[in-house]
Amino acid sequence: MWCVTSSTRFGRLASFSYLEYLRIMRLNLDCDQLFLEDMKGSQSHRNGLAKVLGRDDLDWHGSNPTGFNGKYTPEMLAWLNKEAALLLAEASQRAAGKPYVLRRFVLHARVYLLYLQIMASPEPPLSGCLP
Numbered sequence: 835m836w837c838v839t840s841s842t843r844f845g846r847l848a849s850f851s852y853l854e855y856l857r858i859m860r861l862n863l864d865c866d867q868l869f870l871e872d873m874k875g876s877q878s879h880r881n882g883l884a885k886v887l888g889r890d891d892l893d894w895h896g897s898n899p900t901g902f903n904g905k906y907t908p909e910m911l912a913w914l915n916k917e918a919a920l921l922l923a924e925a926s927q928r929a930a931g932k933p934y935v936l937r938r939f940v941l942h943a944r945v946y947l948l949y950l951q952i953m954a955s956p957e958p959p960l961s962g963c964l965p
Contacts, residue, residue, distance in 0.1 A: 871911055881893045887921075892906070894906075
């Protein structure tokens with residue numbers, strides 16, 4: 835599905851939103867990864883994930899005082915992917931029996947929006963990001 839939406843000039847967030855609309859229409863699709871290796875296309879949600887995990891040093895943004903230049907090693911990306919899977923598993927476990935839909939699309943959107951919130955405010959609220 836990513837090949838279809840990305841080839842029609844959908845951006846990543848628009849593609850994920852489109853697939854969420856398909857889920858609402860009862861075509862329940864999920865991606866098998868967060869595409870963290872796509873350096874530019876995944877920058878905001880990778881940064882948001884790093885922030886959620888307490889790794890501000892991996893925030894690839896000019897405002898990062900460490901001066902991190904976005905040169906993620908394969909080990910860094912593997913760690914971020916592993917931690918994202920653990921975060922999703924924990925959130926799914928905590929949401930068991932509740933009407934939440936937790937999938938990689940949801941995790942992507944939440945960490946992306948959290949990152950935008952962090953960049954817009956010096957003291958963003960971190961509660962309520964995931965169930």
